Amino acid sequence: MKKTAFVLLLTIFASSAYAQSIAAQQSTTTTPTKAAPAAKTVEQRAEEITNGMSRNLRLNAEQTKKLYVINLESMKQAEKAKVKHKNDPRKTVQQMDIISQTRLSQVKDILSPAQFQQYQERREEKMGVPREVRSNPAARQQSPMNEENN
Numbered sequence: 001m002k003k004t005a006f007v008l009l010l011t012i013f014a015s016s017a018y019a020q021s022i023a024a025q026q027s028t029t030t031t032p033t034k035a036a037p038a039a040k041t042v043e044q045r046a047e048e049i050t051n052g053m054s055r056n057l058r059l060n061a062e063q064t065k066k067l068y069v070i071n072l073e074s075m076k077q078a079e080k081a082k083v084k085h086k087n088d089p090r091k092t093v094q095q096m097d098i099i100s101q102t103r104l105s106q107v108k109d110i111l112s113p114a115q116f117q118q119y120q121e122r123r124e125e126k127m128g129v130p131r132e133v134r135s136n137p138a139a140r141q142q143s144p145m146n147e148e149n150n
Contacts, residue, residue, distance in 0.1 A: 042079060046072040056122060057115045066110050074103040 040048075050068040053059060059067065081095035108116050 042075045043072060046075050053119070057111065057118055059111075059115070063110050067107065070103060070106045070110070074099055 046068060049071050050064060053067055054064045077099050078096060081092055081099065085091040085095060107119065111119060
């Protein structure tokens with residue numbers, strides 16, 4: 001009698017454990033899995049950046065078109081630099097700096113002085129430049145960030 005009760009309990013435990021494992025497998029296979037979002041194309045990223053600039057700086061249609069071309073070209077150049085210098089991070093950083101400076105110069109030519117000032121402030125804010133340095137051009141010359149580049 002004890003053996004029969006033991007076998008009966010063992011069977012119940014085994015079947016319930018098996019049922020739980022089957023349920024777990026079914027729940028993972030029946031729920032749709034979220035696919036990883038596809039990487040955005042260079043064109044999509046350039047458009048997002050341009051749209052953000054257009055909203056924040058209140059650009060007109062002509063400025064928006066010109067900035068899209070600049071943003072797209074800069075991003076294409078950056079992608080090429082990453083591929084070309086993938087084994088030399090220092091060279092990649094140098095290329096990115098050149099691309100960034102060229103882009104900044106082109107952006108300045110398109111924006112009004114007030115728009116460019118606002119653009120610079122937002123850019124520096126995103127880069128983490130301290131507020132004292134942002135509001136004081138003399139402090140920019142003496143900031144530790146500039147000393148590293150010299």
